Amino acid sequence: MVRLAISERRDLLIAAAWRVMAREGVAAATTRAICAEANMPQSSFHYCFDTRADLLRIVVTSRMPDFITLSTNAIEAARTPTDRIRAALEAWWQDVLANPQTHAVMFDITVHAHYDPDLHDLGTYQYAEAHATVLTLLNYAVRDGQYAWDTDIEQLAVSVVAFLNGLSLRYMVEPHNSSFSGALDTFAAELSAHLTAVHTAASV
Numbered sequence: 001m002v003r004l005a006i007s008e009r010r011d012l013l014i015a016a017a018w019r020v021m022a023r024e025g026v027a028a029a030t031t032r033a034i035c036a037e038a039n040m041p042q043s044s045f046h047y048c049f050d051t052r053a054d055l056l057r058i059v060v061t062s063r064m065p066d067f068i069t070l071s072t073n074a075i076e077a078a079r080t081p082t083d084r085i086r087a088a089l090e091a092w093w094q095d096v097l098a099n100p101q102t103h104a105v106m107f108d109i110t111v112h113a114h115y116d117p118d119l120h121d122l123g124t125y126q127y128a129e130a131h132a133t134v135l136t137l138l139n140y141a142v143r144d145g146q147y148a149w150d151t152d153i154e155q156l157a158v159s160v161v162a163f164l165n166g167l168s169l170r171y172m173v174e175p176h177n178s179s180f181s182g183a184l185d186t187f188a189a190e191l192s193a194h195l196t197a198v199h200t201a202a203s204v
Contacts, residue, residue, distance in 0.1 A: 010048045012038045014062065017055055022101040026056075026112040053119050056109060060126045063102065064133045070095060071137050081195045084141045086188035089164075093184055096168045100175070103168050127161065134160045142195070150196045163187050 004012070016038035020029045031045045031052055038044075049055045074087035096103050106126070113122035134157040142148055149156060167183060 006048055009040065009044055010058075013040065013045060013048055014055065014058055017059060018102075018105070021059075021105045021108065026105065026108045051118070053122060056113075056119065056122055057125060060106070060109060060122070061129050064129055067092060067095065068133060068136055072140055075137070075141055081141070081147050082188065082192040085192045085195075086185065088137055088141065089184050089188050092164060093167075093180070096171055100172065104172055107165075107169060107172070130161045130165075131157050146198055147195045148198050150194050156191065156194060160191070 013034055017029050017034045020033050020037050024033075029052075032042055034055075035042045035045050045055075070091040071088040074091040075084045078084040078087040110123050110126055113119040113126070135153060138149065138153045138156060138160070167180060170177065171180060
């Protein structure tokens with residue numbers, strides 16, 4: 001029998017958790033079910049994670065780096081500030097279209113945490129991670145110093161997270177709705193309206 005390093009076991013269990021949740025929902029992703037999916041004894045779970053909540057925290061954050069990379073690459077390729085914002089939103093939207101079950105799992109985690117006392121803080125943690133990710137992108141969009149946000153970006157981040165969650169949840173329910181692209185355009189324009197040109201001494 002091949003002995004796996006703890007990091008390898010953790011990766012296999014996380015991948016197994018994703019598969020179970022995408023197929024059957026978060027409630028079905030018990031430690032027993034996850035280990036069975038990973039073809040591991042249940043003792044392996046507690047060797048790698050203290051609790052089921054610890055694994056779900058990793059699941060919550062596991063795709064944030066990918067989202068940041070997709071969005072920053074899109075921002076890099078855009079020319080104008082408005083294009084940067086629209087490109088970042090489009091990068092997220094394309095991920096929703098490509099991975100709808102992944103986004104459905106994230107919503108399921110939020111709702112499940114609301115009703116499960118053992119996971120109650122997970123929803124707060126989930127939104128804190130999403131908020132931090134959006135803050136990173138808002139700051140990245142004005143990194144060259146030519147533009148600045150004219151309002152508190154903490155408030156902007158709350159609006160962005162709420163919009164993205166609302167639109168993706170609507171897509172889960174109505175995948176054939178043709179209004180989503182227009183909604184992205186409208187929100188991008190509204191968000192871009194909070195950008196103001198920075199006038200430096202050299203440019204005066």
